[in-house]
Amino acid sequence: MFRHRGKARTFKQNFRLAAFLSLIAGMVNICGVLLLGVLTTNVTGHFAYFAEDVLKKSDQFGIHFLLYIIAFLAGSFISSLMTEFFYARNSHAPHNASMFLEIILLLYIGLFGDYLLNDGVGKPILAYVLLFSMGLQNSLVSKISDAAVRTTHLTGLFTDLGIELSQLFFYRETSQREKLKGSIKLRCGIISFFFAGCVAGGLLYNSLRFRILVVAAIFLVIALVYDNILVSFYKIKKKLRGEEHHDH
Numbered sequence: 001m002f003r004h005r006g007k008a009r010t011f012k013q014n015f016r017l018a019a020f021l022s023l024i025a026g027m028v029n030i031c032g033v034l035l036l037g038v039l040t041t042n043v044t045g046h047f048a049y050f051a052e053d054v055l056k057k058s059d060q061f062g063i064h065f066l067l068y069i070i071a072f073l074a075g076s077f078i079s080s081l082m083t084e085f086f087y088a089r090n091s092h093a094p095h096n097a098s099m100f101l102e103i104i105l106l107l108y109i110g111l112f113g114d115y116l117l118n119d120g121v122g123k124p125i126l127a128y129v130l131l132f133s134m135g136l137q138n139s140l141v142s143k144i145s146d147a148a149v150r151t152t153h154l155t156g157l158f159t160d161l162g163i164e165l166s167q168l169f170f171y172r173e174t175s176q177r178e179k180l181k182g183s184i185k186l187r188c189g190i191i192s193f194f195f196a197g198c199v200a201g202g203l204l205y206n207s208l209r210f211r212i213l214v215v216a217a218i219f220l221v222i223a224l225v226y227d228n229i230l231v232s233f234y235k236i237k238k239k240l241r242g243e244e245h246h247d248h
Contacts, residue, residue: 024219
C-alpha cells in the first residue's frame with residue numbers, strides 16, 4: 001500500500017491507500033466538528049473566518065484561525081521533511097515516521113481529549129493537534145501517490161471528478177477511457193470512504209466521543225503492519241529467488 005512511489009504504483013495500491021486514509025480522515029473530520037466545532041481536515045474555511053475576524057477587529061484578530069492554517073502547514077512540512085530524509089537514506093519504509101507520529105497524536109487526543117478539555121486546555125489546542133495530524137497524512141499520501149490521492153478534503157476531488165465525467169463524452173480511445181474510468185473510480189472511492197468515516201464517527205459519537213480517534217489510529221496501525229508484513233514477504237521472496245538463481 002505504501003511501499004511504491006509515484007508512477008511505480010498500481011491502481012489497486014492507490015485505491016487501498018485512498019480507502020484506508022479517507023476513512024480515517026472522515027472520522028477525524030466528524031470528531032472535530034462534533035466535539036470541537038472546528039473543521040480539522042482542511043483549512044479552506046479557516047481563511048474566510050480569519051479574514052472575517054480581522055475585518056471585524058475582534059479581540060483576537062482571528063489568531064486561532066491563523067494558527068489552524070499554520071498547524072496544517074506544519075504537519076505537511078514535517079511529514080515531507082521526514083519522508084524525504086528517509087528516502088535519501090534508502091529506507092525500505094520512509095513513510096513509517098510520519099505514520100507513527102500521526103498514530104501517536106490520534107491516540108493521545110483519543111485517550112485524553114475529554115480530560116484535556118476539562119483541564120482547561122481548550123478546544124483550539126486540540127484542533128491544532130488534529131489539523132497537524134491531517135497535514136501529516138495529506139502530505140504523505142500526496143507524495144507517495146504522486147498527487148493522485150488526497151484524502152483529507154473533497155473540494156478538489158469533486159472538481160476533478162466533474163472534469164473527468166465530462167471527458168467521458170469526448171474520449172474515444174480504449175486506453176484513454178480505461179485510464180479515465182480508473183481515475184473516476186479512485187475519486188469516487190475516496191469520497192465514499194471519507195463519507196463512511198464521517199457516518200461511522202457520527203454513529204459512535206455518543207458512546208465513544210474522543211475515543212473515535214482511537215479507532216482511527218487502530219485502522220492506521222493495521223494499514224502500517226499490513227504493509228510492513230508485505231515488504232518483509234517480498235524481501236524474503238526476492239532473496240530466495242536470488243539464492244535459487246545462484247544455485248543454478
